Amino acid sequence: MKIFKFIISKIFLRKAILGISMILLLCMANYTTFTATRSILSTYQGYQETKYINQNGVYIANLDPDSYIDMDVITKDRTQVVYEYLNNNFNYAFYTDGFVVTIPNIDNMEISLSYINEEYYKLNQFELSQGENLDFDYQLDNEIPVLIGKGLSKTYPVGSTIEIEESVLGRPITLKVQGVLKQNAYHSNYYALNSKTYYNFSILVPVNEEFINNANIDLQLNGLMDLTILDTTNEKIINLSEILKENLGLEFNFFSQKENYDYFNEYYIHSLKIIAITTLILLIVITCISIWNALVSIRLMLKDFTINFLVGLSYSKLRKIFYSYFGILSCINLTVIFIFTAFNRYGCWLRKDASFATYGLFGLIGIDWLALFVVILSDIIIGIVIIENMLRKIKKVPISLGVLQ
Amino acid sequence: MKIIDLKIKEKVYKNKKTQLSILNNLNLEVNVGEKIAIVGESGVGKSSLLNIIGLLDRDYDGEYTLFGLPTINLHTSELAKWRNEKIGFVLQESALINSLTIEDNIKLPLLYADSRKKEFNSKDFESIINAIDIQHILKKKPLECSGGEKARAVFARGIIMKPQIILADEPTASLDIENRKRIINLLFKMNKEFNTTIITVTHDLEIANRHDRVIHLERRK
Numbered sequence: 001m002k003i004f005k006f007i008i009s010k011i012f013l014r015k016a017i018l019g020i021s022m023i024l025l026l027c028m029a030n031y032t033t034f035t036a037t038r039s040i041l042s043t044y045q046g047y048q049e050t051k052y053i054n055q056n057g058v059y060i061a062n063l064d065p066d067s068y069i070d071m072d073v074i075t076k077d078r079t080q081v082v083y084e085y086l087n088n089n090f091n092y093a094f095y096t097d098g099f100v101v102t103i104p105n106i107d108n109m110e111i112s113l114s115y116i117n118e119e120y121y122k123l124n125q126f127e128l129s130q131g132e133n134l135d136f137d138y139q140l141d142n143e144i145p146v147l148i149g150k151g152l153s154k155t156y157p158v159g160s161t162i163e164i165e166e167s168v169l170g171r172p173i174t175l176k177v178q179g180v181l182k183q184n185a186y187h188s189n190y191y192a193l194n195s196k197t198y199y200n201f202s203i204l205v206p207v208n209e210e211f212i213n214n215a216n217i218d219l220q221l222n223g224l225m226d227l228t229i230l231d232t233t234n235e236k237i238i239n240l241s242e243i244l245k246e247n248l249g250l251e252f253n254f255f256s257q258k259e260n261y262d263y264f265n266e267y268y269i270h271s272l273k274i275i276a277i278t279t280l281i282l283l284i285v286i287t288c289i290s291i292w293n294a295l296v297s298i299r300l301m302l303k304d305f306t307i308n309f310l311v312g313l314s315y316s317k318l319r320k321i322f323y324s325y326f327g328i329l330s331c332i333n334l335t336v337i338f339i340f341t342a343f344n345r346y347g348c349w350l351r352k353d354a355s356f357a358t359y360g361l362f363g364l365i366g367i368d369w370l371a372l373f374v375v376i377l378s379d380i381i382i383g384i385v386i387i388e389n390m391l392r393k394i395k396k397v398p399i400s401l402g403v404l405q
Numbered sequence: 406m407k408i409i410d411l412k413i414k415e416k417v418y419k420n421k422k423t424q425l426s427i428l429n430n431l432n433l434e435v436n437v438g439e440k441i442a443i444v445g446e447s448g449v450g451k452s453s454l455l456n457i458i459g460l461l462d463r464d465y466d467g468e469y470t471l472f473g474l475p476t477i478n479l480h481t482s483e484l485a486k487w488r489n490e491k492i493g494f495v496l497q498e499s500a501l502i503n504s505l506t507i508e509d510n511i512k513l514p515l516l517y518a519d520s521r522k523k524e525f526n527s528k529d530f531e532s533i534i535n536a537i538d539i540q541h542i543l544k545k546k547p548l549e550c551s552g553g554e555k556a557r558a559v560f561a562r563g564i565i566m567k568p569q570i571i572l573a574d575e576p577t578a579s580l581d582i583e584n585r586k587r588i589i590n591l592l593f594k595m596n597k598e599f600n601t602t603i604i605t606v607t608h609d610l611e612i613a614n615r616h617d618r619v620i621h622l623e624r625r626k
Contacts, residue, residue, distance in 0.1 A: 003516055014504050304502045310461070311562065312489025312517025314482040 003313075007321050011304045018297040022290060023329055026382070029286040030333045033378045034341075036279035037371040039194050040272055045186075045367070046193030047268060052123050053190075053228060059237050059254040060190065061227040067251040078247040079220040083212055085243050086227075089236065093120035093228040094207060096219060097187070097197070101164050105155045109201040109354040114187070115168070115219060117207050119230060126204070131158040131179025134206045140169070140214060145178035149200040150359060153180040162203070168219040169211075175203065183359045184366070190226065193268055201354035221248075229254065287382050294390045305394055315395065322387045330379040334372060341368050408570065408602055409435035409458060413467035416453055428454055428465070433620070437569075438600040440593070442613035445622030451606040452574055454622070458604060459492050459572045460484045472569070489517045493568035493601075495560050495576045495592070501547040507554075508543040511561045518566060533561050537591055553584035560588055564595055571595060573605040577612065589615065 013019045053060060086092055097114035105111065116124075118136040126147065135145045148156055156162055162175040181204070186196040205211075212220065224244070229237065237254045244252050255263065298305070305318070342363035348356040358365045364372075416428040427450035435441060443451050456462040457469065460476060463484075469476045472491065476484070494500075501510045511534070515527060534540055537557045542550050550558070556576065563571060573592060577585040589612055595601045605616065613619045 006516055010502075010505060010509075304504070307500060307502055308513065308517075309485070310488065310494050310500075311514040312485050314485030316480075316482050317485070 003317065004321050004324055007308070007313075007318070008325055011301050011308075012297070012325065014304075015297060015300060018293060018300075021293050022297075023332070025286055025290045025293065026329055026379070027333050027336065029283055029290075029382060030330075030337060030375050030379065032279055032282050032286075033375045034337050034371045036275050037374040038367050039275055041367040041370055042194040042196065043268055043272055046188035046196060049124070049186075049188045050190055050193065053260055057231045057233070058260070059229040059232060059256055060260065061224060061229070062191075062253045062255060063225055064251040064253050068249070070249055073249050074217065074221065076217045076220070079217055079224075080213065081247050082224065082243060083220060085240070087209060090232055090240070091119060091230045093117065093123055093230060094212070094223050095120045095187075095226055095228075096222040097202070098222070099167060099219070101167070101203075103162055103164060105152055105201070107151055107201070107349070107352075107357075109151060109352055109357065111152070112197075112202045112354055113205055114199070114202050115205050115207045115211075115223070117212075120228070121206065123228075126185060127182040128179040129153075129182045131177065134178060134204070136206045136208050138206070138208070140173070140210055143174045143176035144205065146175045146206070147179045147181050147204040148177055149181050149185065149198070149202045150183045151200040151354075151357065152203070168215045170216060175205070197355040198358055200357055200359060224248075224252075283378065283382070287385055290382065290386050291389050294386050295393055298390050298393050302394070302397060306397070315391065318394070319387065319391055322390060323383065326379075326383040326387060330376070330383065334375060334379075337375065338362070338364070338372065406437045407434055408437045408439075408472060409433060410470040411458065411467070412469075413454075413457065413465055415467075416450065416457070416462075416465040427624075428457075428622075431467075431622075433458075435602060435604065437602055438596065439618065440596055440603045440616040441605070442616035442619045443604065443606045443622060444608065444610065444613050444619060446624065449622045449624055451622055455572050455574050455604065455606050458570075459494060460488055485517070489514055490566055491569045493563035493566060493571045495563035495571055495573040495588075497556070497559070497575055497578055499555075500559055501555055501562075503547050506544050506546060507539065507550065507558045510547065511543075511558055511565060513562060514566045529567070530565065533565060536594075537561055537587075552579055553581065553587075556580055556584060556588055557591075560591055564591075564601075567599060568601065570602045570604065573603065573607075575606055575608070577607070577609065585609075585612070 052058075094117035095114070097112055099113040099115070100110050101113055103111055121134055121136070128147070129150065130153065131147075134147055138144055143161060146162075156177050158177050158180060160177050162177070164173060164175060165171075166173045181199050181202075183200070185199040187199065189195045189197075207215070212223070229240070234256065237256075241252055241254060244250055305313075309315075345358055345360070345363045345365070345368075347353075348358070360366070360368065411431070411433040413428045413431040413433075415426050415430075418425045418427070427448075431454070433454075443454060445451050453462065457465060458471075460471070460479075463476070471487070479487075488494075501507075502513070505513075512527075512530065534543065537560060539554060539557050539561065542554050542558070547555055547558070556579075560576065563573075571592065576592070577588050580588065592603055592605070593615070596603050603616070605612070607613050
């Protein structure tokens with residue numbers, strides 16, 4: 001320990017600029033690896049979640065960005081006509097969220113209501129930590145069985161009821177907790193797969209035909225925006241587009257399975273490759289600069305090192321010292337990334353941002369830990385490359401010459 | 406009793422264009438407590454020989470037995486331990502770390518010594534610095550000291566572990582007469598008091614002749 005302290009403080013850190021630049025370079029390498037890995041993992045999760053839409057006969061509704069929206073023209077009668085047409089002609093997955101309700105809970109979060117129909121529920125295979133699956137065969141006048149996020153499970157255990165003033169139905173309803181979603185259950189954005197919202201403070205409300213028919217225009221219209229039509233044909237989709245245009249004055253794009261597949265490949269698989277390759281190139285460049293930086297340090301400190309060799313330092317001891325030093329730098333950087341990430345995650349709790357509040361070991365969720373693990377692996381590789389290059393450089397100069405440098 | 410038994414067939418220095426062969430067919434046997442001077446023209450291989458004896462260089466064709474053990478099989482950490490405990494290097498005054506104080510430079514070998522030996526040698530530190538009269542520069546950095554003071558500091562570092570062999574490479578080359586005498590007297594005092602084997606590389610024949618044996622190295626003809 002004494003030798004380690006001596007070599008690091010009296011020799012290695014004597015040229016502060018070289019020591020600091022090494023820390024900064026490693027920090028850059030670590031942060032780049034961390035963000036790239038997390039982004040890739042998150043995109044992969046989103047891709048897995050939305051994989052089911054890459055099937056023949058699946059079309060996803062997407063409001064044409066150039067479509068002019070005149071809300072005065074859209075009335076409940078018109079949206080009702082659309083839903084009747086949908087119910088009579090299609091099998092569809094319905095999902096809409098963002099309806100906020102205030103109910104008591106120990107974390108004082110505003111709760112988001114997400115509405116899903118049976119098809120959507122079947123396609124997404126929600127994992128539960130407690131309770132039973134949703135039941136879509138209920139009467140609006142009775143208790144509605146719902147799934148809740150983990151954040152609500154202490155306040156509302158399975159079997160308990162929640163009274164809410166339901167905004168989309170416009171009247172009070174009673175929800176009965178049927179099950180609790182697994183911790184950090186999420187929903188990915190179809191068009192930005194690495195972006196997701198978490199269900200920890202959400203209530204999943206099952207909607208059936210009766211519910212949709214009784215819901216207000218907000219739910220009905222929002223539900224159309226991400227509608228997934230299943231087992232259909234192009235001709236039927238063209239007809240649906242016409243119905244939508246005719247009744248709501250809105251132009252929808254319906255992307256087919258092939259278009260979706262191409263979209264994913266073009267934008268996501270391709271962007272994953274770009275992220276991975278760019279990160280790799282960046283890491284190689286940073287490693288090369290680090291090696292150069294380390295070799296400059298060695299050149300400046302060669303005499304000091306070789307005098308130490310003369311009086312008893314061995315190459316094996318120096319190797320251990322270098323690896324320990326690099327290990328400490330790596331730990332400092334990992335700690336900084338850990339604190340930064342944990343603080344970001346914790347920030348969602350402080351801001352009462354229910355859609356992004358997550359649970360995890362020391363505040364970090366699974367993909368954060370995996371990304372940190374990848375950072376450790378990359379540090380091990382970078383460390384070996386830098387240190388072995390430094391030792392090779394030191395060994396190349398005979399001790400006797402180094403002393404008299 | 407033999408402490409060094411060295412047989413060198415050849416030591417070759419190579420670079421991209423040329424190669425230089427020195428120390429051809431050299432046999433050297435040194436007994437415990439002997440004082441040996443190595444003299445010869447520049448480039449004949451005096452310092453190279455000292456490096457080989459001092460376990461700093463193993464890149465040569467030959468056999469070397471030190472303290473009765475063949476050095477060929479010794480691990481680098483074992484070599485480092487021997488350099489720390491058994492061999493003291495007294496080099497020119499430039500062989501000091503400029504960022505450390507003179508005291509830290511002198512105590513550097515203690516950093517690598519095992520704790521028992523470290524304690525023992527720490528006690529001797531006072532007597533060594535008194536003997537070579539460098540108390541007043543202990544807190545100074547090498548760049549603040551004169552050539553003679555630095556040479557004495559290098560000497561102090563070389564003997565602090567009470568080595569069995571002292572290898573002195575031109576220890577007085579850049580010193581005035583007074584400091585030259587002082588360093589050589591200190592070397593011989595070590596030899597007298599502790600029966601330390603002294604091997605000195607020098608150009609100075611007057612100093613060389615004060616040793617028990619003088620070895621003249623010549624270029625191969």
